[in-house]
Amino acid sequence: MNGPEIHLEFAPELHVFIPRARRTDTVRTATDGVSTLGHVVESLGVPLTEVGALVVDGREVPFAHVPSAGESVTVRTVARPQRVPGAPLRFLLDVHLGTLARRLRLLGVDTAYESTDIGDPALAARSAAERRVMLSRDRGLLRRRELWAGAFVYSTRPEEQLRDVLERFDPELFPWTRCTACNGVLREASKEDVAEQLEQGTHRTYDVFAQCGACGRAYWKGAHHEQLEAIVERALALRAERG
Template structure:
């Protein structure tokens, strides 16, 4: 008997994108003679940026491949850590976060990761900026990830900032440079002499600290030793998470 359907074996890591009642490793789809394999996969609810590769009998095929009856397709998840194509002169991936991930953006900046964020940007503008600046778009919006124009995106797993940060660090293992970026605007901090900002400091701060940095973008001032134990623990945990991926 000739198999009339396409059979897809979906990686366990991708089952979360399927409806809860239909989260099965094997799925059957009737071919229509026109849809590409990429379209078939996304029609199940799985954004293509979350797919590492598509293989048939061990041979990788492109999302543009037109599947035929009897094909057995393995849908693999993106390997971790994921390697991101870097733009000219770039040594580390850059990110753009959608409007719902403000806390995650601030935590990435705390770690020295280039994380752009705007709380008033719509979906087309997010895609345009991600493409223009060669940034990975981070979101929990599956529809946004399915936009064909998007250069590269990633679904953020987890609902708490702590879980989201762990997921991103495990997925991309970006180089970390804690305490080097402005958590407010993402600018890179530069050293500043104490006497230059003396009038801007409260007396207690002026007496207690001698090493300062300032954001050239927004003017925010930072000083060494002012970090709470909570922030210190975020940094320590992040360094451990990235080191475990290398």
């Protein structure tokens, strides 16, 4: 692009995507009279999954708007909670977000997860086929047009990642109902049902079990239950705060 300039002001939350050398109050960039405003914003590093609205000289415009010279653009972030129309709220996470996937499943949120790197095209295709929101820190993946929907995971810390997803999408929570290993639905199980999975001490100490209806994995309130309970309690408290 080497035509007349437009001026863009980005919401503070979006500055993380803009190269440090260009992080000023107003970003000036050239237009070519053909590229859409959505394309211009993406060319500056901001995935459109993170853009809530584009406002040109005081009026909201679609991503397909073709900017003219001298326009002033305000790029807003996604409103929270974000609603994803047209399908039940379900997620798909890439290979780098395994801990977040397990924690979402712990809370009963339908969360698919790829434990191997299957590549961006396959992830985007699965997002579209299953109508799942793609969660990733890969900006290139989030720019793929075939995605059903997507969201950037801003933090590298699982605690902050989980809070961010819960605040952004406000999913319904059903703790202790999904298998953290495969996302299957849990059901009550007797000790006899899961006996061959239990060590002798566990068999002797515990009497209440659940089992995944998909992969058969057994669950009980073992040594790490207090840590898991704390994650659940924080998530429920956060949702209660939002009303």
